[in-house]
Amino acid sequence: MAVGLVMVLLFIVQAWAQHDPAQVVGAVHGVAYLSPRLQNQTYPQIHWRRNSSLKIASRDSSAKVQYPNSTYKGRLELFPNNTLKISSLQKNDSSTYQVYLEDEAGKEHIETILLTVYDLVPKPVVNVKVIRDDPMRCEANLECSVELEGVTYEWINPSKILLAHVGDSEQRVSFNPSIETYICKVSNPVSSNSTLLTYRHPCSWTGESSAAASRTTTSVLVAVGLLLLLTLA
Incomplete structure (x- = not known):
C-alpha cells in the first residue's frame, strides 16, 4: 500500500514538473x-x-x-x-x-x-542621518532608495566586502576618523546601478550624484527646538 502511494505521488510530481x-x-x-x-x-x-x-x-x-x-x-x-x-x-x-x-x-x-x-534600475538616491558626531567617532545611518519595486539592496565597503544587513535599504556604520567610501548597489533580474558615498572627518558625507549628501543630525534638531522655545518666550 505504501509503495503504491509513493508511486502515485512520484507520478504527480513528475507531471507537475513537466507542466512547470x-x-x-x-x-x-x-x-x-x-x-x-x-x-x-x-x-x-x-x-x-x-x-x-x-x-x-x-x-x-x-x-x-x-x-x-x-x-x-x-x-x-x-x-x-x-x-x-x-x-x-x-x-x-x-x-x-x-x-x-x-x-x-x-x-x-x-x-x-x-x-x-x-524596468532598468535608475541611479540610487542616497541620504545620511548622523547619529553621533564628535571628533573621535562618527556614527550614522546610510540610506539608499530607488522608486522601483522588486529590487535588492547591497552595501559594499571599500574592500568590496558586503556589510551587515544584506538586502536592506538602510545600513548603520561606525568607525574612527578617516576617509571612507561606501557603495550602495541596487539590482533586479535584468540590471543594476550604484551610487558612492564618501566620508570625511569629522562627520561629513559627499554623495556621488550631489555636492553633499542629505544629512540630519540629532544636535541640529535639538538646536532648532531650543530656538523655537526662545522665540516663543
Whole structure:
C-alpha cells in the first residue's frame, strides 16, 4: 500500500514538473526570445498565444507567417525553429505565452513560457542621518532608495566586502576618523546601478550624484527646538 502511494505521488510530481512553465526575463525597451523546448522536430503548423486565448503569431503548412494582433505590430518575429522574438518590450508584455506545435498527424504539443519584463534600475538616491558626531567617532545611518519595486539592496565597503544587513535599504556604520567610501548597489533580474558615498572627518558625507549628501543630525534638531522655545518666550 505504501509503495503504491509513493508511486502515485512520484507520478504527480513528475507531471507537475513537466507542466512547470519556462521563465524568461526582459528589460523595458529590450528584446526577449521565447523558445520552445522542442526545436529538433518539424511541425507543419504552429501558433503562439498570450494567456491561452489571444493569438499573436502563426505559421501554416505553406510557411506563411502572420501576426494578427495589432498590440504587437512591428514587434514580433517568428523564427524557423519556432522561437518568438518580442522587441521594444513594455511592462505590460509580462504574461504567460503558449506555443501550439501541431504535427503531421494533427496532434498538438503545447508549451508555456512565463515572461516578466522589468524596468532598468535608475541611479540610487542616497541620504545620511548622523547619529553621533564628535571628533573621535562618527556614527550614522546610510540610506539608499530607488522608486522601483522588486529590487535588492547591497552595501559594499571599500574592500568590496558586503556589510551587515544584506538586502536592506538602510545600513548603520561606525568607525574612527578617516576617509571612507561606501557603495550602495541596487539590482533586479535584468540590471543594476550604484551610487558612492564618501566620508570625511569629522562627520561629513559627499554623495556621488550631489555636492553633499542629505544629512540630519540629532544636535541640529535639538538646536532648532531650543530656538523655537526662545522665540516663543
